[in-house]
Amino acid sequence: MDSRITADFSDPKTLEKYSSAFTLSDMEIFIFPELFYPLVLANIISPVIWEWRNDPWFSDIEKKSFTYKANRIKQYIIQNFVFNLDLSTWGLTTKTREIERFSNFFDMQVLRQSNALFGYEGDKYYFDIDIRKHFGLDKFNSDVIPYWKTETVEAMCAFRHKENFTTGGGECVSLSSLYAAAMFVIGRIPLEKIFLIATPLHSQNFITEKEGLITNNRRIVTKNMWFNGTSLSEKARRALENEKVTIVSHISGYIHTIYSDATIDKEAYEYFSDKLHEFLKTDLTNLVFINFLRFKSKYKSLFQFECVCPGKKRYILLEKMFEYEHNSKFNASPETRAQLISEIDGDEFHMSPLPGKIMLNDAEKIINDNLGNSLDVIEDIIIKASSHIPDEIIHEMFIDLSEFISIDPRIPDATRNYIRTDVPHITNDDSRDEIIHKIVHHSGRSEVSLLAIYVSRLMDRIDWLPFVKAALERNPVCFSELEGKSTEQVYKMLAEMTNQSIYDDNRLALPDEVWNFGRGDGIEKALLLADVIVQNDKSADISIMAENKKISLTYNKEDYIFESGKKFRKTILIRGREYKII
Numbered sequence: 001m002d003s004r005i006t007a008d009f010s011d012p013k014t015l016e017k018y019s020s021a022f023t024l025s026d027m028e029i030f031i032f033p034e035l036f037y038p039l040v041l042a043n044i045i046s047p048v049i050w051e052w053r054n055d056p057w058f059s060d061i062e063k064k065s066f067t068y069k070a071n072r073i074k075q076y077i078i079q080n081f082v083f084n085l086d087l088s089t090w091g092l093t094t095k096t097r098e099i100e101r102f103s104n105f106f107d108m109q110v111l112r113q114s115n116a117l118f119g120y121e122g123d124k125y126y127f128d129i130d131i132r133k134h135f136g137l138d139k140f141n142s143d144v145i146p147y148w149k150t151e152t153v154e155a156m157c158a159f160r161h162k163e164n165f166t167t168g169g170g171e172c173v174s175l176s177s178l179y180a181a182a183m184f185v186i187g188r189i190p191l192e193k194i195f196l197i198a199t200p201l202h203s204q205n206f207i208t209e210k211e212g213l214i215t216n217n218r219r220i221v222t223k224n225m226w227f228n229g230t231s232l233s234e235k236a237r238r239a240l241e242n243e244k245v246t247i248v249s250h251i252s253g254y255i256h257t258i259y260s261d262a263t264i265d266k267e268a269y270e271y272f273s274d275k276l277h278e279f280l281k282t283d284l285t286n287l288v289f290i291n292f293l294r295f296k297s298k299y300k301s302l303f304q305f306e307c308v309c310p311g312k313k314r315y316i317l318l319e320k321m322f323e324y325e326h327n328s329k330f331n332a333s334p335e336t337r338a339q340l341i342s343e344i345d346g347d348e349f350h351m352s353p354l355p356g357k358i359m360l361n362d363a364e365k366i367i368n369d370n371l372g373n374s375l376d377v378i379e380d381i382i383i384k385a386s387s388h389i390p391d392e393i394i395h396e397m398f399i400d401l402s403e404f405i406s407i408d409p410r411i412p413d414a415t416r417n418y419i420r421t422d423v424p425h426i427t428n429d430d431s432r433d434e435i436i437h438k439i440v441h442h443s444g445r446s447e448v449s450l451l452a453i454y455v456s457r458l459m460d461r462i463d464w465l466p467f468v469k470a471a472l473e474r475n476p477v478c479f480s481e482l483e484g485k486s487t488e489q490v491y492k493m494l495a496e497m498t499n500q501s502i503y504d505d506n507r508l509a510l511p512d513e514v515w516n517f518g519r520g521d522g523i524e525k526a527l528l529l530a531d532v533i534v535q536n537d538k539s540a541d542i543s544i545m546a547e548n549k550k551i552s553l554t555y556n557k558e559d560y561i562f563e564s565g566k567k568f569r570k571t572i573l574i575r576g577r578e579y580k581i582i
Contacts, residue, residue, distance in 0.1 A: 007450065009465050013105040018466035021454035022510060023474045024150035025090075026173060027098055029198070029247070031106055033256045034263070034447060036196055036249035039173075041452035043153045043181035044426075045436045047504060052076070052186055062188055066209050067222075069187040074220045077178065081156060083217050084169035087136055090149040090512060091476035098145070110258050147474070150174050152455070153181070155509075158502040158517040172217055173203040179215040180205055188428040191251040195272050197411075199243035204236075208272065212279035227282050227405070229294035237407070240280065245411040248272065253421055253448070255412045262416040269414060280407040284375065286334050286364040292404045294322060294332070299397050302389060304357040307341055307349075314349035316341070318360055334364070358386045375402055422446040457507040459568070464581040468572055471510050471527045472534055472579070478515035479535050490532050491560045494525040499563060506566050522551040522562030529553055529560060530574055542574040 009015040020028035021035055029035050043049060052058060057076055061069055099108050132138050135146065151174040159169035170178065176196055183189040183205075193208045207213040214221040216236040225233050246257045250272070253263025262269070282288055293300045303318040321332045321340060330340040353359070366381050379398040383391050422445045424438040440461065442449040454462050482490050498519035502509050511528035514520035520528065526544050533540050533555055543554045547569060551562040571582040 007463065009463065015466060015469065016101070016105075018451070018454055018463075019469040019473075021451055022457065022467055022470040023147070024173075024455070025474075026148045026150070027093075027145075029150065029173065030111075031102055033247045033249060033254040033259070035451060035455070036173075036177075036198070036247060036254060037251060038448055038451035038455045039150060039152070039177045040180045040184075040191075040194075040196070041424075041426075041439060041448070042455040043177055044184055045432060045439060045452070045456055046153050046181075047432070048153045048157060049178075049181050049185045050432050052182070058186055061186060066187075066189075066213075069189075070183075070207075070213055070220050073179070073182050073186055074215075074218070077175070077182070078218045079167070081168040081170060081175065081178070081218060082159075082165070083172070083175065084159065085135070085148070085171050087146050088477070088480075089516065090147040091480075092140070092144050093147050093474075093476075094143045095145055096143055147476075148173075149512075150177065152457075153178055154502050154504075154507075155513055155517075158513065158519075161502075161517040161519060173198070175217050176203040176205050176215060183207060183215075184428070190428060191426055192268065194251070196247070196249040197240075197245055198247040198249070199239045199245055201243060202239040204239065206272065206276055206279070208275045212275055214279075223279050223282070226279070227288055227291055229291035234295060240407055240409050241403075243410075245409060248411060251423055251426070251448075253419075253423070255414075255416060257412045260417055261419050262412075263419050263421045265420075266414070266418045273411060273414065276409055276411070280409060282405050283371070284367060284378065284401070284405055285371070286367055288405060289364065289367055289401075290333050290360075292401050293318065294325075295404060296397075296400050297322075299400070302358050302393070302397070303360045303363070304354050305337075305360045306353070307338075309341060309349070314351065315353050316344065316349050317354065317357070320344070320348050356388055358382070358389060421448070424449050457503060459508055460506050464570065464572070465579060467508065468527070468574075468579045468581065472531050472574065473577065475511040475528075475531055477512040478528055478531065481515075482532050485532075487529070487533055487555065487558070487560075490529055494520075494529060494562070497525065499525075499565070501565070506568065508566075521566055522549075522564035523566055523568060525562050526551045526553045526560070527572075530555075530572075534574065534576070539576045540574065542572075544570075544572040544574070546570045546572075 007014055007018055009018065017032045020032055021038065024035060024039060058072060061072055137144060148171055151170045156170040156174055156178060157168045159165045160167055180194045180196060183194055184191055189207060189209055195206045195208070197204050197206055205215040211223045214236060219232060219236065221233060221236045226237065244257060248255050248264065248269065250264050250268055252265035252268050255262035255264045255269055293303065300319045300322055304315050305318055305321065306313060306315055318332070324340060324344050325331045328340055328343055330336040330343065332340060362385055363382055366385065367378060370378050370381065375398055379394065383394050386394065422442060424442040424446060426435050426438060430438070439449045439452050443453055454466065499522065500519050501521040501524055502513060502517055502519065509520055509524050511531045514524045514528050523546050530542050530544060530553060533542060540555060545552050546564065548567055549564050551564050553560040573580040573582070
């Protein structure tokens with residue numbers, strides 16, 4: 001379909017949504033959850049991840065097991081991208097500004113009850129971490145909140161051009177979208193098995209292949225890893241343990257905790273729910289119990305272990321065994337415990353049992369003898385066998401143990417008005433060109449396809465109005481270092497900047513992307529200059545004319561000329577915050 005694709009931008013809500021497709025802040029995705037999966041599709045049709053297929057790191061990966069693929073992708077992402085949540089990267093906004101922007105079509109009281117930065121206090125967790133201090137917002141007044149824009153894969157890769165970065169970077173939503181696209185393009189995992197999960201403070205994916213897999217920022221977490229009690233699994237568990245899930249997004253659609261309508265396929269959501277609940281639950285075994293004691297370290301001091309070394313009974317504190325794990329390839333789990341003990345210094349052992357401690361050997365025998373029985377049964381037996389330990393301490397431990405082995409995720413209730421929507425049928429056998437064709441072909445009747453084209457910034461196929469609106473209204477970072485400079489000074493700085501876009505073909509970067517990464521095509525630089533002019537002159541009258549290689553910006557009867565490698569013939573007229581594209 002070669003004709004330009006448009007939407008009805010006379011409707012303020014529609015214009016706001018499609019403008020948000022370029023900035024993709026956490027706030028915008030919360031308001032417009034239909035934007036979430038188009039970012040995945042935009043990354044899938046980008047040439048960047050397809051180029052990874054040619055990297056020797058992924059040689060013959062299509063022939064490998066799911067676990068091998070996932071680990072290979074994980075390692076590649078770890079090596080090439082860092083997690084970045086710096087407040088200065090995409091700038092700040094205010095609650096007042098965001099409320100003014102969305103209040104005509106969104107209940108702001110509902111927002112305050114659902115969004116952490118707008119006063120959401122539904123979980124004790126937010127009190128405990130002091131949410132604003134946690135993110136470095138305590139130095140600003142309480143009205144200030146971060147933009148936290150989600151990056152496309154191009155913007156993620158462009159971080160290597162930013163000062164103090166040697167690799168790409170991105171925040172958690174960007175990384176989850178990157179992982180989803182990589183799992184499809186590199187791992188050949190069907191999109192139907194990839195679900196994006198957003199909570200007020202985090203974003204991760206659940207892949208329903210095999211037992212299931214969670215991607216968490218740059219890491220992956222298998223079911224075994226979820227229950228291994230390590231610091232990595234502790235961090236991975238935080239969101240689902242402490243936060244309500246606000247959005248689950250899928251190729252078939254989305255479900256949102258505060259919207260009564262859902263576009264996700266109902267059967268797909270039920271399947272996701274069943275698989276996730278199964279992933280987050282395990283039976284109590286000796287391995288799981290020792291992992292729990294590692295996870296909830298306050299209980300490790302209750303236990304000692306009896307071993308025979310060499311030929312005589314010796315006793316050692318469990319906390320001492322955990323200490324030695326840090327410098328050993330072995331751990332205190334039953335399978336490698338003997339090897340770990342052999343590495344422990346002899347003077348760490350005691351000749352007699354230590355008073356006031358539970359013998360781990362006895363606790364493990366009780367667990368092993370009661371496999372399949374309830375925790376209450378096991379708790380009663382351990383209480384009777386450990387009369388020297390107060391009952392309430394063991395009871396508290398079993399409450400925490402119950403929560404460790406079984407998390408009930410607070411996902412959106414499945415009772416919704418399910419609206420069936422048209423989505424492109426994309427398979428792992430499709431080439432990149434075939435996927436682009438499918439998305440473009442379906443964009444006339446599929447909103448996820450249409451939004452994917454906007455997120456992809458296929459400027460030849462979209463209306464420019466939402467892009468210009470986003471460029472001139474939500475790119476504040478470039479102002480900080482350009483504040484107080486004249487138009488001529490800014491123009492000179494842009495002229496000296498690398499004349500290369502971070503996007504290929506006729507795709508465009510936003511002003512803050514140009515400024516952050518120190519490079520841009522002529523038309524991108526012209527938009528940045530226009531952005532700065534409007535910042536200083538709210539009623540500025542500006543025209544930008546693109547004639548293939550030549551870009552000219554006219555303001556106050558002065559012309560500012562840039563050179564472009566893009567191929568556009570456009571005129572952009574700017575009158576304050578009124579825009580016209582010809």
